[in-house]
Amino acid sequence: MNWTSSTMRMAWRNLWRNPRRTMLALSAIGLSVMLVLAYTSILRAYGEWIVETITGPMLGHVQAHAPQWRKDRLMDRTLRGVDAQLVELRRDPDVASATARVYAPALAARGEEGFAVIVMGIDSRAESGPARLLTDVAEPLREREAFIGRQLAELMNVRAGDEVAVVGQGVDGSLANDLFTVKAIVTTSVDLINRQGILIQLSTAQTLFAMPDEAHEIVIHARHPEMASTLSRRLASATVFAGAEVLDWQTLAPEMVTLVRITDLAGLLVLMLVFIAAAAGVANTMVMATFERTREFGMLLALGTHPARLMRLVVAESIALGVVGAVMGSLLGIALVVITHRTGIDYSWLAGGGPSELSFAGLRFSLRFYPTLRVVDVARAIAAVVVTSLLAATWPALRASRLQPVRALRGV
Amino acid sequence: MRSFLCAVIAAALIAVCSAGAASPAMGPDQPDVDRLLQHLDDLYRSKSSVARIQIDVTSTRSTRSMRLRAWTRGEEEVLVLIEAPPREAGTATLRVGNNLWNYLPKIARTIRVPPAAMLGSWMGTDFSNDDLVKESSRRKDFVARVDRRSDTPPGWWLVLDVKSGVVGRWARIEVLVSDERLPVEERHYDRKGRLARTMHFDDVKVLGGRRLPAHIALVPADAAGQRTEMRYLDVQFDVPLSDDTFSLSRLERTRR
């Protein structure tokens, strides 16, 4: 076939000879593409949001421990020289943040009754933030202050301002005990902390449990979450972590991986459906539009247009329509995503006006998420439309070229 | 909890029954196993006692020492006061029946230990709950026989196999008893027949009118470099104790 620029120019002129029909088709295609991109952006947001929600607060992207600590949780299995390790980590360009934690099983009492708790020493400043452990806390913890998990506070009948005694054991086996003032009752995204947790400042914990410059866990957030495994491997072989166990979140929480994968796969399945729906719509539009122009084609054939040329024309129009519509739709879609990305979408109203937070497997998720698009998504959508238009135009184009002018003129 | 641990160590080793005076020495003739076992069971028991004890726990990380004073009455009542190190001095633990309290001088509070926490591991020492809370009687629970003679130190190796139906951690215990009828070494084998830990007894002296090993060391089999040692500094057996010795108010008023 011989595609000349005149074919394209004629195709373009033809389109605009019937502006209303063309605009209609363009709108249909454009809106379809916009919707496809809208869904894709939601899918991406959902996928990223789930990973963020799982890894943000407690898990992080990479964790380091002394070997064996995860299995038996013995107090004296600690990481040593933690200050230096943190400094080193924070200098690493791939590390967004790094912080240390102490975990100590202990007894806590407001009055005489002792309750089994877990005392966590954390850097409250580092662990505060929108997707972090402490989301609703304004000021960091001072030396003798503690946060207490909500359910534990209810169990112990403790309110902010109360004094709580904490008794535990140091890493050297010595008795560790002190009084803490409850600064606030917190609800974190980790069920265990809400039910049994008392949070104190990391340095206080290190002193209390006789473990200066030591910690049980270092939590690292990567600058690029998808690179968590690579980062983990690299850090594992770094000298700063010699002798420690360094793992990525996928290894630490395989059940979470399952959750994320199932969600991703289901989402992809639906994306396929969305594409098919869009393609069907585009195809329908094209085919319908072309068939409605039987008389016009008859005219052209009667005037001497070569059937092959007519076919090329029809296909060219189709592709032009597809490309323009797709580009328009893409721009709309990108605009939509840019707007919602900034503020995020809170879809609790979709969930039936329910709680603005939900939880899964001990974590609590907030329902606000941020649609995202990548270049490849737009490219894919446009390509799909163009291919569909091409294919959709083939049948009508062939038919057009085979028309008998006289019959066509009559509109048959 | 360590203080609880101490309480229970004391409770286990200083309880019911009275023992006799110094026992007759054994010669190379095979001993009467049954009476020997009875003697061993009763070695540290009494109706009541007051003792000063030193405990040293060695781990790969550190060694720490505690000195405590313990009062006991029967099997149910124990009061333990930590005298040293200074950082923990004044900490006291009271056990009455199934209730356990800790007094913490640094924060001037008394806290009741919840039952589930009483089962907790003996963080820092190698004694286990079974050693302490439940009174196990060697004579009742094991079938004993003489296995072989030992020359250095001179004594007899007894092998105790647990009787069927007995609920306990040890399937077999091997005891080396000196000719003075005092334990020298004990080996504890778990239910799979593996050596789980060894206890060494030495520093025999007269305590509270009895001749006993004053130093007991417990060494777990598969934790290198770890051991727990108990040393009796002085003991008085069957001492009359005032009624309010084992009370909360006394707990809080306990002084060195």
Added chain:
Amino acid sequence: MGTAGTYALRSLRRNARRTALSIVGIGIGCALALFMESLNRGRDELFARMGAYGGAGHVRVVPKGWRERRDPRLRLANSSADVNAVRQLGGVAAVTLRARAQGLVAMGAHVVPVEIVGVDPDTEPGTNRFARTVSQGRYLHSSERNAVVIGQAIADRLVAGLDDDILVTAVGRNGDIESLLLRIVGIVRTGSDEIDATICQVALPDVERLTGLTGAGEVTLILEDWERADVVKAALTQAIGGADEVVTWGEISPEFKGHLEQDNAVSRLVSVIILLIVVLGVASAQLAAVLERRREFAVLSALGMRSRMIIAILLQEALAIGMASAALGLLLGLPFVWTLATHGIDLSQYMGASYSFQGVLIEPVIYGDVGVWTAWYVLVVAIVVTVIASLYPAWFASRTNPADALRVS
């Protein structure tokens, strides 16, 4: 039928190809929407299954006070009455009793704290995945005593294996401490150390011996239709009468329920998107057709047909197309939906190398849902979509100025 109807049908027949195209377009859209809905319901069911079969069940009878303070020592006031009440209910797939105790297991010098769960070995496997997939040894036998099934993580810490006797100690009433020697008859490995560390199951009578507390602490039900949990809860609460309380899986594991609701929200959004796309396609096609038929409508208008009638014609055409599309949609979609419902989509091959362990946590197979709702769904979607899509074209057609339309060539 009326003039409008007759005209509509005749018109559709006259433009058979256009009609066929419309029907095919909408039909495909309906089939897609149907498949999506079935898939969504399947995913809901999967997550509900995750929660329920991990041991939580769908509905549970618990002692008073359990909601506030999940003390394992709480026991039901009258467990046999509770079980009887459950037996009277319909729609219950499986029932089991449990009693819990806080304790320790020990082998030699190794000690591990655990929560000991006393179960009925006959009924427990029906409600708990872990019971069904013992990786070494076997599960507890009916009426068996002095046996225990533990998770791999616990076995590792005890340095113990199958057929070893371990010492199990628990805290009972009044803080009493009691011990039993139990034989390990089975070891469970779920792939998650955390979950493994929580598995320690013995026969219920053994927990009674350990704690001195008689009876069960919970009666857990698995329902045939998980969506009826609240209804069952209400019925059961009334039947039991107040000695004990009833909770649903949403209250036991709010985490799973939350995830379900959140998933629903997203799927609702997506369904709307797909339907919007379908509506768009249809609307544009219809509008294009209307544009081509301007002359036709102009003639009718000039002949005296009122705009209302023209709208009626178009809407009736839409209705007819809608119903035909529904039929086509059902025809196209039903085979897929049926396959989805019976075979499901097995996601396991996409789970990666570690999957073999994950299987115990959940079976990542999504089974679609199919039922009477299927036919209704397709019909409603087809008709609503077609009618909405035709509204604007219909209105547009009625506004055609006959003179203008007839003049244009």
